[in-house]
Amino acid sequence: MTDFSTLVQQKYDAALASKDLLFFEAETVKKDTRGINFEITCVPSLGQKPKAKDNDDSKEGEKKEEKVDPFLSPNPNLLVEEKDQHLILLNKFCVVPNHILVVTKEFRKQTEPLFPTDLYETWVALTTAYGKTPAVAFYNCGPNSGASQAHKHIQIMPLRHDGPQPPLLSAFEEIKDRKAGQIYTIDKIPFIHVITPLDRPFIDSSTSKDELEDYLGQMFFGLLDGMFHQMRQHTQPTKTSYNFVMTDQFMLLVPRSKESAILEHDGKAFEISVNSLGFAGLLLCKSDDEKKALEAHPDLLEFLVQLGMPWSNIVQPAEPAG
Template sequence: MTTPAVFAGLGPKLKAQYTAALKAGSLLFTESDVVELDDEDIGIPFEVRYAPALAKKPTKADGKGTNDDDARPADKPADPFAPPYQQDLFVAEETVKEDDDDSGESFAILLNKFCVTPRHFLLVTKEFRKQTTPLSPLEVFTAWSVLKQLGAREKHLAFFNCGDESGASQPHKHLQFIPISNGMAPFDSFIDAHKPAKPQTPFQLPLPYANFTALIDPPSSASRPDLVSYLGQRFVELLDLMIDHRRRLSLSDPAALGLDADASEQPTRGIRLSDMSYNVVLTQRYLHLVPRRREKYLTARSSLPVSINSLGFAGMVLVKDERALDEVKEVGVLEVLKQVGLPPLDIVDAHLGEDGNELA
């Protein structure tokens, strides 16, 4: 018996609803210019998107409260992802089950109200779950299934901002999706070039900040329960590596975690998963996780904040000020990402394989 597709027919629904919401004025699309900043040393074709109109959008620092997707009054916090949904932004909802005996988890797909990329949409949990909780196996499976279905016509990328320093500002759990116009994200070729000989082994890319990647290549004959288990395990492997790396840093370089180096400090402080900030990028072919030390990069001359979320670690950065754009061009995107990430694993770390990037 063939398992029904998750969110079947989603592509045409997204396009139709986006067109209708844009026409009705329920969705605000902001024009932007994309500046390509190829890194000559590592070859990643970074994209910096300049959108000055977004500088007028309220932020958390304004006390008005906002997030990637909506704004809300400070005196009455609202959850824009809770039913009843704004109908012009609502695309679909579905309860996804691991098997027939599973009660499943309910999700809704909503258009992002404020977008710089057409058809930017969200997968949100129908019941409130905290954005600081890690993705469940069923959530990873649902996101991957959406990517796989949409990829038949247009490649997409999914991302998850988790924690106070990750670029997330909406507490209701959600993943975000954007279409990739040329079919490839900036990091795709770099990951292909550095993937390990054993595809089941997680690995660290040779970058100046900590990062963990797991390739996705499930058996073609895998059942839905097998797929849920497989994808969940791939994600847990990356979480385990991040936790272990933070534990090592707490002993060798506590300042990198914002910890006091005084002997009275406990080495395990700040190791609880719910306290950690990290970004996750998901494509059909890989999971990429980056632990964070801070949300914003401050430009050297102008002290302008550049907020970095998961898209930065997919090779795409958004700036709202021309001076910030000029300074990011000067230092390079890689330096920006280094400053908001954690120090990488040492190449002689016991977790590294003989080639220096495989993780046991």
């Protein structure tokens, strides 16, 4: 039987060759901010890709066309594997080869939290799709999270650069005596977040599917409670959007206030949209000028504060949280 990583690679190669999948050439530069080596990926050709949200050509007064859901009857050439309640698809617009999506077979809203079965399929794909190459799973939840598709989907991408991957891993590893299941905040990160180490020995010890689903679900909902606890202490009530990042080491949640932020540089203003990856240290931009603006920014963590939520001045982040 073909193993999953071979299957992903074979499907990717075939979809690229048949042009069912579009690969966008990128340039990546690094920028250190408070010991986190951010990666800024510049993809000028993405600037021409239509935004799903703006993909509405109807004129005012005309009946609006129903937006197509690309995950409901997906292109079979992008289908990697069919699971009980999920499909594993290739990302049609990829900047990193072999970027895959875990989508629900039935329509579910992207504003829902992740359920144990979503987390289980994500974990299995995350840990088997790329051999020993580190990878990241992420979920853009809610209107300010950077999501452009309304059908529930988690994304998984391999990470191939030098240094800790994702870059946020370096800050996570600075948490002293960290314990699996404990919820932490990282002092140097100036926006509300919660992070928890995963119990690898437990996961690796021939855990059954049910046990793993329960475990991942408990970790996720514990972290979500921790995030709401921090938001109650530091912010006014608001519609919830958040970013979720999972590696084979940790889960991270960051509540979002805005999808994009304005960056000024050299007399020009740029609107930069950020999804979950930004909070893992991976920023995407779509022009050379945007790249220069990000590179020139004195503190990328402060840039992210505009998109997340600052800690209030009254209560300082405590460690551990929640």
